[in-house]
Amino acid sequence: MRIEADRELCAGLGMCEAMAPDFFEVGDDGVVVLLDETPGEEHRMDLTAATEACPMLALKVRD
Incomplete structure (x- = not known):
């Protein structure tokens, strides 16, 4: 399994970080x-x- 993030689409709202803080973080x-x-x-x-x-x-989860 692999996680992919499109940094150009990201708005930094932090939903992912709130739900899975061991895997996502909104950077500086x-x-x-x-x-x-x-x-x-x-x-x-x-x-x-x-x-x-x-x-x-x-964000996407890929096999």
Whole structure:
């Protein structure tokens, strides 16, 4: 599993960070930073929920 972030779409609203702070952080520039791009499968449900919560659709979980 891999997390992808489109930094150009990101508005820095922090929904992902609020839902999965071990994997997402809004950086000093106001754009998402991926803390772990290849998390273990055991995190899929939480990461899918966090990426789907992004109002800008800037995040994706890929197999």
